[in-house]
Amino acid sequence: MTAIAGDLRGSSSASNPSEEPTEPTEATEPGQATLPEDSHYDADVIVVGAGPSGSAAAYWMATAGLDVLLLEKTSFPREKVCGDGLTPRGTRALVEMGIDVSEAAGWLHNKGLRVIGGGLRLELDWPQLASFPDxxxxxxxxxxxxxxxxxxxxAGARLHEQTSVTAPVLSRQGRVVGVQAKAGPDGAVRSYRAPVVLACDGVSGRFALALGLQRNDRRPMGVAVRRYYTSPRTNDDYLESWLELWDGPPGADHAKLLPGYGWIFGMGDGSVNVGLGxxxxxxxxxxxxxxxxxTTWLDNTPEEWGLREENALCPTQGAGLPMGxxxxxxxxxxxxxxxxxxxSVNPFNGEGIPYAMESGKFAAEAVVQALARPQGPGxxxxxxxYPAAMAQEWxxxxxxxxAFVKLIGNPAVMRACTRHGLPHPKLMRFVLKLLANLSDPHDGDASDRIITALTRLTPPLR
Incomplete structure (x- = not known):
């Protein structure tokens, strides 16, 4: 992708836009809004949702000089269901945005991933790569x-909190030229116009659904739940992943293998983030x-870890993981x-934040280039x-x-992979690179070249 550069502020503003919104008519789709004809845009681009993807996109576009209107339905700070752990891919995305990720700035650093399964425990350090921090x-x-x-x-983005976008605004030609929203504590209905809109509204995808863009149920989807506990395991140099979850002591005759995988991430503040997907x-x-x-899984973890109801800091909360x-x-x-x-969530490991931020950057690059050109085919x-960059990258x-998701959906396959893979650290280091999408396609070792060859031989999803 082309690097973001230049000052394009106001480049899309027009006194006589070619795509005027229509007056409401009987043909208007449910869940879609229209505006009376107007003679100006409210911004160069509207971003719906200020999560990692929306904020990243807004940052890169504002850095390039665009007038960015960032609409968020809640107020900050606000909670989101998440594992709270980032691989080096997430670290890189934050560093690129100029975020101070030092421990002095409140970040807990980790060395790698601890994998538990098949009665084995393996600590895998993050790989040493040119493309990613370690x-x-x-x-x-x-x-x-x-x-x-x-x-x-x-960077210059204009944030409007407590502004809940309810519908797209369409031109006569059916193009989205803005959004309708309920703004402020009184929920006053407002319309905002821009020649480009970024839908960054998360797993619900309500904006996309209003345009008839449905989720493809044949592609991967996950569900994750998480809860915080006070625990002596709060300080940990590794993210911990459990590849097998049991409803009793592992290996006991009555114990059954449960669906999914679990995690325990120390937060460094006296608590841990524990969840499963x-x-x-x-x-x-x-x-x-x-x-x-x-709860069933945690009741079978060691008592001294403290992962019991009396140490819970919040209710268990869940969220969808839209993948692949x-x-x-x-x-x-x-x-x-x-x-x-x-x-955009990675189907191999369920990681979403770095892919949200990177897709925000890809979108920003496309918009910056687009708004440097007149309205039309160019x-x-x-x-x-933007979709071409997404397809090329992932x-x-x-x-x-x-394909991996379909395989490990079978508990017997998952158990076989765990029991036969974990005893081989070299193999598992390759698996870590693959699952976390951490490889150097040009300057890496043999494992990097294998991953590169696999992806080059595979037709991309679009």
């Missing part, structure tokens, strides 16, 4: 999102009470789907560069991830 991070999502949105505002390839996906499942490009197209008629709205070609990798 450490991951832990930070509560409430803090992380607040830091990111502040960085976007510092289940994939839609699992037979238990639609039948499982995830909160009960989490399960909503496309990523661009249509003036709207770019970004982050979770586009199904602008559309630039905007079409399309083949996500197709492989979809």
């Amino acid at each position: 450490y991951g991070l832990v930070r509560p999502r409430a803090d992380l999102d607040h830091l990111l949105v502040r960085q976007a505002v510092k 289940v994939l839609n390839s699992s037979a238990g996906f639609q039948k499982t009470n995830y909160r009960t499942l989490l 490009f399960n909503r496309t197209p990523h661009y249509r008629d003036g709207v770019l789907l970004v982050g979770d709205s586009s199904g 602008r559309e070609r630039a905007l079409a560069g 399309g083949a990798y996500y197709r492989l991830g979809g």
Whole structure:
């Protein structure tokens, strides 16, 4: 992708735009709004949602000089369901945005991933690569999102909190030229106009749904639940992943293997973030009470870890994990789907934050180039560069991830992989690179070259 540069502020503003909104008519689609004809735009671009994807996109576009209107339905700081752990890919995305990720700034650093399964325990350090730092991070999502949105505002984005977008605004030609929203504590209905809109509204994808862009149920989807506990395990140099979850002591005759995988991430403040995820390839996906499942698993962890009800700091909360490009197209008629709205979560490991931030950057690059061109075919070609960049960057990798999800949905396959893979650290270091998408395609070792070859031979998803 072309680097973001230049000053394009106001480049899309027009006294006589070619795509005027229509007056409301009987043909208007439910859930879509229209505006009376107007003679100006309220911004160069509107970003719906100020999570990691929206804030990252707003930051990069504002840095390039665009007038960015960032609309967020809640107020900061606000909580989001998340594992709170970042691999080096997430670390890189934060560093690129100028975020101070030092321990002095409140970040907990980690060395790698601890994998537990099949009666074995293996600590895998993050790989030494030119493309990524060699450490991951832990930070509560409430803090992380607040830091990111502040960085976007510092770059020049205009943040409107408590502004809940309810519908797209269409031109006569059916192009999105703005949004309708309920703004402020009184919920006053307002309309905002811009030649480009970024839908960064998360897993619900309400903006995309209003345009008829449905999720593809044949592509991966996950559900995760998490809870915070006070625990002596709060300080940990490794993120911890459990590949097997049991409803009793592992190996006991009556113990059953539960669907999904678990995690325990120390927060460094006296608490731990504990959770589990289940994939839609699992037979238990639609039948499982995830909160009960989490409690059942934790009741069989060592008593001294403190992962019991009396030490819980909050209720168990859950969220969807939209994976593997399960909503496309990523661009249509003036709207770019970004982050979770586009199904950008990594199907190999369920990681979403770095992909949300990176997709925000890809979207920003396309918009900056598009708004440097007049309205018309040239602008559309630039905007079409966004789904092309997504497909080039992750399309083949996500197709492989979809196959992986189907395989591990079978408990017998998952158990075999765990029991036969974990005893081989060299193999597991390769698996870590693959699952975390951490490789150097040009300057890496043999494992990097194998991963590169696999993705080059795989047709990309779009």
